[in-house]
Each structure stands twice: as C-alpha cells, then as structure tokens.
Amino acid sequence: MSRFNRSGVAGAAILAVAALVAVIAPLVISADELDVTRVTAAPWQSPGAEFWLGTDHTGRSVALLVAQGAGTSLFVGLTAAVLAVGIGTLVGIVSGHFGGLVAGALLRVTDFFLVLPALVLAIALSTVLPRGLGTIVLAIGLTSWPSTARMVRAQTLTIEARPFVERARALGGGHVHVIGRHVLPSVVPLVLVNATLAVATAIVAESTLAFLGLGDPTRISWGAMLHQAQLHGAVPQRAWWFLLPPGVAIVVVVLAFTLVGRALEAVVTPKR
C-alpha cells in the first residue's frame, strides 16, 4: 500500500514536471528557434555543449523540440481521454440504469466499437477528416471509449441493486435523482482512475498516428518528431539523438500516468 503510494507520488512528480515544461516551453522558446526557415545551425549535429540533444535534419535543437512537443502530446492525451471517458461514462450509466431496449441498442454499438481494431478505425477517421489536432482528438476519443462504458455499466448495475437505491425509488426519486445523487457519486472514483489510465493510452495512440504521418503536420509533437526522424533519414544518418529523446519522453510520461492511475486505483478500491 505504501509502496504503491510512493510510486504514485513519483509518477505525480514526473507529471508535474512534464506539465510545467509544457506550459513554460512555448513562453520561453522563441518561434524563430523552431522555424525551419529561420534556424542557422547545421543539420544533424550530435549532442554537444551548444545543443544538448543535437540538431535535427533542418538544424533545429532536438532539446527544444522535445520541450515544445510536450504540450501537444499532453493536450491531445488529456482531451482525448476526457472525451473517451465522457462518452464511456454516459453510455455506461444510461445503459446500466435504463436497461431493456435502450441498453440492448447501446451495448450493440459498444460491442461494434470494441471488436473494431481501434488503430485501424483511428487511421481511417484521420484519413477522411481534415488534418488537425481536433481530428486526432476525435479519432482517439471515438475509438477508446467502449472499455470505460463496459466498466461503468457494470458498476452502475451493482449500485442500482443496492437497497438504498431501491429506497430512493420507493420514496419517489426519478431517473435524474437516482443517477445524479446515487449512481454518479459511486461511479466517479472509478471513472477518475479510468481517465488517468486512458490518458496514457491516448498519448501512445497520438504518437502512433503522428508517427504514421496522420497527425497535424504543422504542430510539433513527440510522435511527429519520430515521424520526421524516420522520414528524413535519421536511421541511415545514425542520428540516435533525434530518435531517442522523443521516444523516451513518451515512455516516461505514459509510465507516470500509469503509476498515478494504479495508485489512485489502490486508494479508491478498499472503500467499496
């Protein structure tokens, strides 16, 4: 228990640092340093005193790119997770509470999205919709809500089977009252834990899509950096400094979200 908390605190600390970097980077880094048309440094410089993590194919500092990319990756991860968990919670509670035909219909839709390979669907969506951050958020959000929906539905069913809900109903509580006052408060902890873990998967999904070249081409993100490294020949150049930093950044942040999520899970579970 305490070990879990300790790793949870470590995860939270990492996230705090990442968030700080994401907020500060755009304020500190001047636009010229990340503009390929304005940089003057030589391309493909290996790490050194001037450029801690070397330069990319156009002469931009990889360290600055990683710092700048933190914002995009975190933003997409968070919003996509909120979207996914929001849809999932809504579908889960509604289907759990109302049951019958509504539940049947909603569950079939859930099943449909569950069996569809999420990455393929996300690729299809981001190919058809216009390029941009919104599309990526939408693509990830629309493909990763079914598991949340299932979990929330199960939780809703167990809550609604309890005597206090039955009492509330007997006293004349309507749907809104039951859902708002009884179901939702009991589901929220679970949803929070789920959201934290969902952010981790959403960041990985964003990086995957960007790596495949389906991201917003005008924005710097960690996945987009990997995409450019691959596209412009970092491998034959042996430019490990262009490939490793964004990759490591993804791993660290995803790990941090997972640690925090697990710790929250451990905190939330025994109370029930």
Added chain:
Amino acid sequence: MILKVAIVQQIDSMNPFLAVFQSSTEVGRLMYDYLTAYAADDQRVTEGLANRWEPSADKLTWTFTVPEGKTWSDGQPITAHDVAFTYNLMLTNEVARTANGSFVTNFSSVTAPDDRTVVIKTKAPQVTMLALDIPIVPEHVWEKVTNIKDYANDQMPVVGSGPFVLTEHVAGQFIKLKANKNYWRGAPKYDELHFVYFQNSDAAVQALTKGEVDLVNRMAPAQFDSLKDKAGVTRNKAQGRRFVELLINPGARTRTGEPIGDGNPALGDVRVRRAIAQAIDLDALVQRVNLGYAEKGAGLVPPVFGKWHWEPGEKELRTFDPAAANAALDAAGYPRKADGTRFSLRLTGRAGRAYDEQASEYLKRQLGDIGIPLDVRLVSDNQLNEATTVATYDLAFSGWATNVDPDFILGLHTCAQRPGADGKGGTTDAYFCDQAYDELYARQLSEFDEGKRVELVKQMQARFYDQVPAVVLAYENALEAYRSDHFARFTTQPAQGGVIMAQNGMWGYYGAEPAARASASGTTWVGFAVAGGVIVFIVVAIMRQTRRRRATAGERE
C-alpha cells in the same frame, strides 16, 4: 560475376504490351530492343533493331531497314516481319495497346515487303517516329499467344533481343537475367544480372553498405549524404528527369468552359500568380529542402534534355523579391487588411512525402511575408489526387518525369487535356488553357526541322513561365550509389552527369564493368603463398642445418 541491383517498386507485368510501371519497362528494355535507341552519351537517336530510316517527302511514309545478322536469344534471325508483327498486333488488338498505344494511334498501316524492310504509313505527319518506345517481340513466339491479357510471358528463358535474357522471376523477391552472349552489340562483361526487392530505400541502402547489393538508386538526400565516406562505395549524383512544381489554380474550367472546383478566385488574376511566384525563394528551397541535390526550376523541360531546356532571359527572369511582390499585389487591388493579411490560401500536399512536409514550411513563411497566410493541408495520396483532379485546391504540390521528346510534358498543359463536362477524362496538370500556348503546341507537333521545333518548344515554356499556372520549383537530382569494389564503372546517360538506372535505354546495366577484384585478390593470395613457402623453406633449412650440426656434433663425439 553477378550484378545485384536493389529495387523497391514492384513489377506489374513481364508482358511488354501490358507493363507500365517504371520498374517493369526498365526490365523490358533489357529483354527487348526497340526499333531505334537513344545513344548513351547524348541521347541522340541511334541504331536499334533498325540501322537506317528514311521518311518520304510528305513525311507520311517511313521506311526502316533491319540489317542482317541480328538474332533472337534462341538463335532465330530478327527480321522486318517481327517488327511488322509487333506493330500490327498493337493496331489490331486493343489489349496490346495498353502500355504503349499512344505511339501507334496515328499509324494507318505497317508492312514488311521483305525480310529487311519495314514500311510504316501514318495518317498525319508525326515527329516522334524515331522515338517509338515499343519493345519488338519475336513473331515465332508471340504468334502462338491467343490471349494477350492473360499472357504472363514467363516461359523461361524468355526469348528476347536485348543484352539480357530473363531466366527467373519470383514476384516480390527477385528477378534473374542471364547475359545474352549473342547480343549484336557484343555480350555484356559479366554473367548475370539480379534485381533484388527491398521494402524501402532505407533497407536497400543498408544492403549496399553491407555489400549485399551493388547498385541502388532513388535515394533521399540524407541517405546519399550518409554514404559519403564509405569505403568501396561510389556515389553518382545525376541530373534527373523529374521536376517538382507548385500548382496555382488559375480558375479551373472544364473543356466546355464550365467552372470546376473551388479555387480562390483571386488566383485567376495572372498578376497575383506572378506575385506569388516572385515571393518564393527557389534557391532556399534547393539548398535547405533538397540539401543542394537539385537545380533551380524554370521551364517545363529539365536541363538534362539540354537542347529542349529553357532558361528565362534577363527580361523574363523573376528573381526572388518579396517587396516587389507586395507592391504588385497592392497594385492588383488586393490591399492588406487591418490584420496585415490580404487573403488566405490552402496549400495541399502529400503527407509522408519528405519534400512536401518540409517545403510547405518555407512556403508558409514566404507567402506569409507578402500577406498571404497559408492553411497547410498534408493529406493522403488519394486525397491529393482527388483535390488536383477536381480542382479543389488553391496551391498544391505536384511533379512529373519527362521523356527525351518533350511532346508529352508539353501536351499536358493544352486546353484539350482539361476534363470534360462530367469532370472526367483528360490528364491536365494545372488546368492551364491558353490560346497562344495551344497554337505553339500544334505548330511544334508537325515541325520536322529540329532547330525550328526547339525554338517553338522554348517559346511554349516561356509562355508557361509567364502565365504561371504552376511554378517549377526544382529539378531533382537522381541520387545513385554503387559498390566500386565490385564494379569499376557504369555507363551513364548522358555521359556527363547522367544516370545509371532509369535511363532511356539499358546502357547502365549493359556497360557495367566488373572491378579487377578477382585478379587483385589472386595476387595477394599468390603473394601470401610465396611468402609462406619461403618461410617454410627457411624453417626447414634451419632445422636441417641444426640437426646436421647436432648429428655431426654427435658423430664428432
């Protein structure tokens, strides 16, 4: 000795009547000669299967002579009947016209009065009569083929007339060809030619550095740079046949004059298009995006085709000048609004293509400087194709490979190439339609005096440059590399700054000369053997000496 060549593009068909992919026609050129060929050093028309040709006075009848002494790889003589058979097959069978049909549409008849003479009659004078890129097939093999469409041409070894004979083909893995010892120009200097498939060019470059393949082309600038000081690898930076361009939607219309697409109406004004072209720093694009492996763009024909290439003169040249572009836009009636912009444009390119992803950043900056913010849309291949064919673009990246004869690339920009009323048909590149340009096109098509035709072709390019339906950004270099420790030299086309692969011919493969590796390693082996023998001899001699001494010492005792 085997020459191993890395290829990335798949083969669509080994049947020369159906093959359209560049990789397939490249193998086809090795298997079959054409009626005429393009010389390696300067691409002039030279002997193919025919060694003499004569047009009639009215340019409607052409007589080709197929000399004696050339044979198919199975020993049968090559005659005029084979040529007539091939062309007539294309004239009578629609399927046989799939790949090269455009060359024969103007033919009225092809006959072979005797074994040596081919007579071709055309409906109208045709300037491309000595540039008929049609593989000639052996009649005694192909007369038995009843269904061209399903004929895979895989009866190994495939009977052909070229310097190599196809012996084995496993789709997606390799293609093996043997040297044709009876080739009329003389046998190649090595025994076998293998094409080996690779998933991507990164893998092909790795294989080259490891010595698994001997020749790689179509490298990215970064890959080319990475091979700079590699021992045993020689790089070949060649003038390419390709150019990249930026389309500017000039107000697209169909052949019947109906507007099509949703291009920004401001681009219909030629002054605006000129200002945009003037605001683009072509030198910066060549230096930073092509890493210097390209030449600054101007006319539609790349400089590799020297005599057809057009460079703007002092008067016509548009130098990079944002201030002048700003002034021109002000004068044209597009003043800056309160926020400093005039109007915004979409820039459509292909996601995942290195050039588009990088060049779009530069264009965004440079056009932003003249008050035109760009909305960069990098999309999939299909979406880009769709946008350019139905004209739903303002600015878009495009590019073409050109042929020895400029007719094709010039023809793309005639009014007739625009789509019909239903939005289909036509292969227009930039929705260009200009009366002056079309008149010049028609004149060059029937101009048999080459000097005059060159002049017309240059005038067309000047007109195109002046009207700017597209800005030619750069002529990309063809980047190739080969194992110089395996093969000493390759024949390039043209001789100066030419390519080894993707030629208008098969000279690169045919002229490859193996390095003197075998004899060199032989001498070192002999050297080691001699040195080893000497050492053994000395050791034995010393041992015998000491033993004798010992023996004598013992005897002395």
